[in-house]
Amino acid sequence: MKTSARQCGWCGGEGSTMICTKCRLVDYCEVECQTQDWKAGHKILCAKLPKAVKKAKEKVASFSLSDYTTRNVGTFMVTEAEARRGQILEERAAQDICYDAMDMTKGSTEKLIEILHALGTFPLSTEAWGMLGHFYQFEVDPKGSREKLCCAEALKMHDTAILCARKLNPTWSDDRSDELSWGEIENRPYLRALLGRAQCLKNTGKRDEAIRQAKKIMRLNPGDNQGVRKLLCSCFLEARDTEGCTNLLRKFDTKDDACLAYTDVLLQYLRWMKDDVVENDVRLALYTAIQTNPFVPDMLERVHGFEDDDADEDDEDSDSNDGYYSIGGSDEAKMYAKDSRKLWKKYHDAISWMRSLKFSNGKIPEESDLIDLLRSGVKLRVKCIHTDIAGSEEPIYSTFIGTQRRNACIGCGLPDFYWPRQLNQPHQPASDILIHDNAFDTDKNWRRTDYVDIEEVPYWAILLQFYADDEDYSGDYRDEPKPWKSEEKDRPKYENSGPLKCKECGSAAKFYALDNDSNDFYCSKSCMKNFLEETAPLYLELDSETFNVHATEECSVRTIDLDHALQVARDYMPNLKYVDIFINQDYILEDDTYGSFGLGEPNPNFMLSSHVLEQFLESKSADLVAFVFHLDDCCWEEIKALTDRCRAFAPLARMPNLKKLSLTNFGFDDVETITMCLNPGLESLRLDQAAIGFERIWSNSQVDALVSKLFQLPHLVSLSLSGIPITDSHVRFLLPRFNNQLKCLHLRGDFGDPSCSPLTDNGVKAIAEFCPSILTVDVDYQDEVGFSGILALVQNCPNLLEIGACGTSLGVEDVSSILSVPNELLNLSFGEIGHDHSSTEKVSLQNAVMSTNGRLVICTMSGLMKMNLPPEHKANQDDSMSKIKKAHEQQFDPMLCNKWDGEGW
Structure with missing residues (x-):
């Protein structure tokens, strides 16, 4: 088994001889590297973090609710304590900072600074303490024995997180038996801290305490949205407690979860060693596990030193996915092998047993058996030389998941799905073998190979042994996906009488x-x-x-x-x-x-x-x-x-x-x-x-085709394409076609999905250039849109009545500057979800509205912004509200094309 050489934490060079004497977690090859790393951010971990932690712990020890600001939030979807004492505003602000930090690069200095910012905002932030624990536990990435140092620090952070949660919520005591639903977001930081503590206990060798902690979490959250059962199973198996693991797995289905499926393989192997089951039971568990993810056995071999010299190059980097993986893919297998390496290392012989079955009867089955497996639809890995179905491209040598079963082919329900007619006939020996490359991220589809060009089909004997009895793979391999049909209801038939x-x-x-x-x-x-x-x-x-x-x-x-x-x-x-x-x-x-x-x-x-x-x-x-x-x-x-x-x-x-x-x-x-x-x-x-x-996703060519068709509709007065990824170039191509007659244009993006929100300020400027008579422009959730684009609209569109810019980068100062330009706006929407404007910002916005004599109505993601206006300004705003409401109703009126018709504009 390979060992990791000491690497310099700054330049990555191997053979490092120095170590940071403050944290003892990072190696260096020379003083210059240590100096550069210190300047680049290591100082935060070594110096600022301990000081910030010490300061925050002092405030935790002296916590008094009177030191913080609370507000009444009712009783719905809040903790028991919040329902009684109100929400602590500083805690809410710290939680929002933590949410921002979650999206930052793993292990980055910026992320650590943001977590410390949250801790400074509210020292009892359960989420911030838990994220510090997670940072030490999974993001510092120390080597060798220093992993335990990190886990020990992480454990302190998680313990503090739990202490804070219980200070803020006294009913969350250690002996609590009532559930804490994961569905209530306010409970999640505490549940995450409990899980982090259990993981640290396990990794520091305190297995029995980790088991007690995990069982407690599952009592609080029996639905186990956190996957605690996986940690608990691992602890049971490390302790050779096959009975406890068996009882736990009975409650969950292992078929669709690679971690549980391979846990069951190891469980059945240990039971076989104790003569509680026979080898065939272990083989069946392995068959089920292969169907959840066929790449795991190879990854376990590589992690534990059995890897082949000719391992696929694209499988070498086990950390490239940054925590994200595709179900059933090689990246999921890498993550599982990495996370469970200590468990499987304890049972090296189980990996040897799996390896012995990989090609127990040869590397490939007989041709007829191979065709049977392909037509069954089981997860079948095939390493071979292959080309496209016509044989017109250069041959490729690779491994992929293949099938010949129609309703198992990815994309089989789409109208453009191609089914080779050859597969309707019995396979002729030595003829071409057609295999569907069953991956979401491939454009290869059907592949053609010869039997003599197939090099490996791992675990084919296991698949051949059990697939015929598996109800998931019964039926004709040529079956169409089942169509949807409404049931006939006993209702009177229509008759024109x-x-x-x-x-x-x-x-x-x-x-x-x-x-x-x-x-x-x-x-x-x-x-x-x-x-x-x-x-x-x-x-x-x-x-x-x-x-x-x-x-x-x-x-x-x-x-x-x-x-x-x-x-x-x-x-x-x-x-x-x-x-x-x-x-x-x-x-x-x-x-x-x-x-x-x-x-x-x-x-x-x-x-x-x-x-x-x-x-x-x-x-x-x-x-x-x-x-x-x-x-x-x-x-x-x-x-x-x-x-x-x-x-x-x-x-x-x-x-x-x-x-x-x-x-x-x-x-x-x-x-x-x-x-x-x-x-x-x-x-x-x-x-x-x-x-x-x-998958409801537009490709660039599909958007191009739609826009080309829209170009043939020259009479459009109102156009709404919200959620369709219209780009700046599409806007510049399309809008001149409408000869300045367009009155309403809705190009909302998709909240949380930047791929559906590609519009930028340049696209909004094009709207201003080609549609000076426009009345409504809606660019909500286009996060690349901001001040310059909206300003161009107001400057160049004198009749503009309504702008939707929620979820853009438009800020309060931008709004004030925009409204200083002469305009006729009735309504402007802007802001981000969860953002509460400060009193200073509210005063600034109120002054901006006053400059319009109260005519403008400002909305945020939280709804209409209420303001204290003089009576004459209030009357103007009420008049605007009436017009806006009527226009909103009229946009759904089938008789009207322009929702502002009838308003006198």
Whole structure:
């Protein structure tokens, strides 16, 4: 087994002979390196950190609530202590600083300074003490025996974190038995500190105490969001407590967790050594573990000195992922092998046993057995020489996870998925072997190889032994992914039966009501009286111009037969011009798939068919002026399944009078499905949160294709593309096309996802350049947008009424400077989530609003900013609020393309 040479902490050179005498954690090769490292930041660890810790501990010992500022925060989602005494504002500020530090580079001086800043802000910050413990424990990265020095320091920090948490929350005593839910964010710093302490105890050899600590955490948080069970299993196995480990693993499924799966392998191996089980039980555990991650055995061999000389070069760096990994991939295997190296080192013979099975019957199976394994869909590693399916590229020599099972291929549900016809026939010996490269980050797809070019298939004998009995790999390998189908409900079929009669009195019907049991017709609201007692009842006026179905969360009608409603509208609403539909996700998602992000089958209580929708649109092709269909989040896949992958909307592009189209929160298989719905006569288009493919991520080429199509819509007055990664170059290409007629432009980014927020100040300046008559610009969550872009808007767009700039870099001073420019703004939104403006900042903003005679309304991420204004200014602001509210309501009005119409601008 290789040993780590002493490396210089500054230059990285090996053979270092000096050590920092203050912390005794870092080696150096010469005095110059030590001097440079001290200047670059090591001084923080060696000098400032101990002083800051000493000072903070003194304040912890003398803690008095009266020394800090508290405010009442009620009783919802707060700790028991906060509900009683209020929230400590300094603790909240320190927590926000810690959140910022979490995003900083691991082990960096900047991160350590930020943690000390949090500790200076509030010395009893549980999170800050816990992060110091984590810093010593995982981020200093000392070598050899000095790991224990770091763990000892980390343990002190975690102990202090726990002490602080209990001072602030007296009910969190050591003997507490009531749960502390991980779902309540305020509990998490304490739970993290408890886990950090348990890890330190284990790493410093105090295993029994670590076990007691881990069991205590699992009593407090039985859902175990923290993965304490993994540490507890490791402790049990180090102590050879196979019974305790067995009882713990019974509570959890090992199939989808590589750590638990390989823990089970070691557990069964130890039980086999004690004659509690037979070897076949250990083999079965290894089979299950390989299906969670087939790379782990190799990584364990490398960590413990069995590695091959020809190990793949791309697997050498075990720390390159910085804590992030892909489930089932080699990076996850590296992390597991590194984290569990001490445990497996204790049982070196278990690794030897696994290694003996790797190629126990040769490096590759018989050709027919190989085909059986590929067609089973098991996690099969194949090292071979391969090329593309046509054999046209240069051969590649590598290892990948391969399959021939259709519904196991990544991307098999996409419309452009390619299935080679050769695989529909029995395999002919010595013919080409086609293998799907089953990785998310590859563009290689199907690979072609020859049996003679296959060098290794690790653990094929184990896979061959158990796959046939594994229910996950049963069925025909050519099976299509199962389509979603709504269950048929026992409801009356639609029939066009001539004149409609009122359900109550038999008179000619004028209303159509959507109800749970059946959809009925009425002549008047008096006959509909019982139905109208529903909460937010759904009904259509048959002589109306508008088809309006808003199935909101408040609505007590729980069954929506949209098919029936569309057929009635088609045949009995002759004046129809506007369609306005909103469907809450509760109507579409099954109860057990709520929150699963569109991976379940559509709820049978929601009925919509692609052929009914398409027939409706075709029949109203000459009449429709607006089509608005808004979805709640999380149900895009179900709607795709019901609308022929959204292709049923294609007739929208052929409507001669269509002016407004809004499809919000829809998912599309490809950009072509979107563009084929777009009508060249559109004046208003909203495609907010439109998503592409299963992962809902737009590629550059897909955005280019959408923008090219938008260029063919020269009449647009209002355009909303929130959540679509529109860039500066797209803006400069597109906006000149609209000849300064664009009034409303919404280009919101995606909160927390910079890849969907690429717009910069240059793009906003282009809006100002090409759209001087614009009234609304929304660039919320475009974090590269700031002062210069917003200033250009105000300077060049004299009619501008509304700017949305929340989540941008716009600050209070910027707002004051911007408002000093003559403007007509009614509304400006800016700020970050969780940021409370200081009293000085509030005064500055109030003065800026006063300069507009109170006309301007300022909003932050926390809502409307309230100000003390003179009566005449307050009247102006109330007038602005009225106009803003009306415009907000009108943007959802299917009859209006410009939401400011009717305001006199």
